[in-house]
Amino acid sequence: MNPTQNFIHFITQPYLSIILLTIGILGIAVEITTQHGIAGLIGLTALGLFFGAYLTANPLNFWFLILFLIGCGLILFELHVAPGHGVSAILGIAAVLASLFLVMGGGRGGALAALAAKEIAFSLGIAVVIFLMLLRYLPKAPLFQKLILKTSLETPVLSPTLTAPDEKENLKKLIGKTGIALSDLRPLGKIQIENAQYSAISEDGFLSSNTKIKVAALDGTNLKVNKIPS
Secondary structure, eight states: OOHHHHHHHHHTSHHHHHHHHHHHHHHHHHHHHHOOSHHHHHHHHHHHHHHHHHHHHOGGGHHHHHHHHHHHHHHHHHHHTSTTSOHHHHHHHHHHHHHHHHHTTGGGOHHHHHHHHHHHHHHHHHHHHHHHHHHHHSTTSHHHHHHTSOOOOOSOOOOOOOOHHHHHHHHHTTTTOEEEESSOBSSEEEEEETTEEEEEEETTSOBOTTOEEEEEEEETTEEEEEEOOO
């Protein structure tokens, strides 16, 4: 086999396809949540390698690439044009998954369809588990605060530096207090309560900046907030 054929054979191996699909799906999910750019770039790179191999093997499948790009466009529309309603994101994700299924030969039915569905479902399951772990454990990590929850706010974080036990006790006192969202919560973001900034997770899904919020609970060191009805 020539180098191109070796590359195609390597990328299309089931175990590597699952790895690339997992990275791609996870990257898109994190990008929708944080809008930082890094996760989206990593995810699209992984999916680009995946598509590149399959399209090189069968160039006639370029229609599936168009479907994939339409899906990405709908996701971007949700992020930057009409955030919050979720319809564009759902349609975009569905288009992306359908394009992955089809480019793997799922449209032919039989064993190929079963294999494609199995690999996508397995990758999706792994990505969902990792994503839920990220939502639960990373908001309190300093590196995550800097790289993922970074916003364009000019106001410094006014929360004092505390040890872990003191921090938790301090955060417990915020339950029931009200404030505003300083950034979009997707569902992660920044809130302000009594002139101090905190990282928080919205229990109501997407909340735009300047939305009035109320602290509902504390999960570990993560504040969970709800929108205050108008």
